[in-house]
Amino acid sequence: MQKSTNITWHGAIVDPAERQQVVGQKGAVVWLTGLSASGKSTLARRAEQLLLERGAIVYVLDGDNIRFGLNKDLGFSPADRTENIRRIGEVAKLFADACVVTLTAFISPYRADRDAVRALMPADTFIECYVSASVETCEARDPKGLYKKARAGQIPEFTGISAPYEEPLTPELVLETGSQTVDESALALIKFLEEKGYIKAV
Amino acid sequence: MQKSTNITWHGAIVDPAERQQVVGQKGAVVWLTGLSASGKSTLARRAEQLLLERGAIVYVLDGDNIRFGLNKDLGFSPADRTENIRRIGEVAKLFADACVVTLTAFISPYRADRDAVRALMPADTFIECYVSASVETCEARDPKGLYKKARAGQIPEFTGISAPYEEPLTPELVLETGSQTVDESALALIKFLEEKGYIKAV
Numbered sequence: 001m002q003k004s005t006n007i008t009w010h011g012a013i014v015d016p017a018e019r020q021q022v023v024g025q026k027g028a029v030v031w032l033t034g035l036s037a038s039g040k041s042t043l044a045r046r047a048e049q050l051l052l053e054r055g056a057i058v059y060v061l062d063g064d065n066i067r068f069g070l071n072k073d074l075g076f077s078p079a080d081r082t083e084n085i086r087r088i089g090e091v092a093k094l095f096a097d098a099c100v101v102t103l104t105a106f107i108s109p110y111r112a113d114r115d116a117v118r119a120l121m122p123a124d125t126f127i128e129c130y131v132s133a134s135v136e137t138c139e140a141r142d143p144k145g146l147y148k149k150a151r152a153g154q155i156p157e158f159t160g161i162s163a164p165y166e167e168p169l170t171p172e173l174v175l176e177t178g179s180q181t182v183d184e185s186a187l188a189l190i191k192f193l194e195e196k197g198y199i200k201a202v
Numbered sequence: 203m204q205k206s207t208n209i210t211w212h213g214a215i216v217d218p219a220e221r222q223q224v225v226g227q228k229g230a231v232v233w234l235t236g237l238s239a240s241g242k243s244t245l246a247r248r249a250e251q252l253l254l255e256r257g258a259i260v261y262v263l264d265g266d267n268i269r270f271g272l273n274k275d276l277g278f279s280p281a282d283r284t285e286n287i288r289r290i291g292e293v294a295k296l297f298a299d300a301c302v303v304t305l306t307a308f309i310s311p312y313r314a315d316r317d318a319v320r321a322l323m324p325a326d327t328f329i330e331c332y333v334s335a336s337v338e339t340c341e342a343r344d345p346k347g348l349y350k351k352a353r354a355g356q357i358p359e360f361t362g363i364s365a366p367y368e369e370p371l372t373p374e375l376v377l378e379t380g381s382q383t384v385d386e387s388a389l390a391l392i393k394f395l396e397e398k399g400y401i402k403a404v
Contacts, residue, residue, distance in 0.1 A: 059300035
């Protein structure tokens with residue numbers, strides 16, 4: 001729904017190819033999706049560190065910098081969850097347009113929400129990355145005690161317990177964080193970005 | 203208002219100083235404010251081009267990439283205008299945190315809204331930049347015919363005509379786009395960023 005009127009669209013003056021050349025990489029949105037405690041944020045932060053050490057321009061969007069800022073007006077109702085993911089998708093698109101390798105770490109349990117984000121951006125920008133660990137593994141970790149609270153009925157509609165998680169059907173990448181170390185997953189992600197030409201080989 | 207619960211704050215693993223070193227610059231939000239047709243977007247796009255030519259990492263947020271995307275659900279009511287500026291401020295903060303020199307080009311007529319954005323981020327990140335041109339000058343330019351429509355009563359609450367523009371009281375920078383060329387203003391902006399140490403001297 002486009003509410004605004006009296007606005008016009010101008011193409012950016014900067015040529016995308018020129019920007020890529022200056023920044024030295026291609027923008028990407030690595031959309032990490034998976035259960036709570038599957039390791040999305042930890043993986044994103046580790047990959048960010050390793051990418052920066054390679055000289056790449058990278059940024060992580062996760063609950064830490066989104067839920068306390070841009071989306072602090074949103075709760076966990078179905079409508080708010082969808083709006084949460086929509087806004088994150090729009091922001092990630094802007095970062096990728098700036099040629100930043102953007103890692104997002106949100107449960108994003110619904111295929112329709114993830115597909116809507118994919119549809120926002122150029123075809124080769126969105127990289128759906130399934131951070132795969134079983135509910136049992138995630139519940140055994142439970143670093144924030146959320147599964148325990150969910151089992152006690154203190155958190156309604158908790159993904160994997162009392163609300164669905166819809167696995168990606170054809171993700172660009174699957175990282176088995178249930179069986180791999182954080183570094184193994186992070187390095188697999190970086191290898192993917194290098195092989196697909198988003199970042200330079202070192 | 204913080205609606206979310208069951209979230210915790212983790213510091214980013216990456217040290218901001220390390221990120222600055224890798225990216226080779228300090229993040230900044232250059233907040234261009236001024237009347238419609240004062241030249242904010244043109245100035246931002248020209249400065250972006252010149253900064254990229256210097257090898258800086260830079261991005262412009264303006265109506266083109268915000269009103270059609272992140273804020274497409276917002277109209278021009280007072281509440282929507284405030285939310286529009288709030289979201290842009292939050293996104294600009296993220297870009298600056300990623301060490302991108304971020305140029306925003308929005309009328310943002312209210313001091314309270316601009317001050318709220320300033321308060322979101324570290325003290326040396328926000329650079330309020332008054333893009334100064336008289337209503338007469340802007341109305342004479344009127345590239346989109348908006349002043350004409352506003353005079354004809356077809357646009358209610360049009361800034362400078364039927365709604366106030368609150369000039370910045372102590373902006374970090376004033377660019378007289380009514381009397382300067384676009385390049386003169388853009389170069390003055392870049393000189394400021396260089397002198398204040400946001401970008402490297404060339």
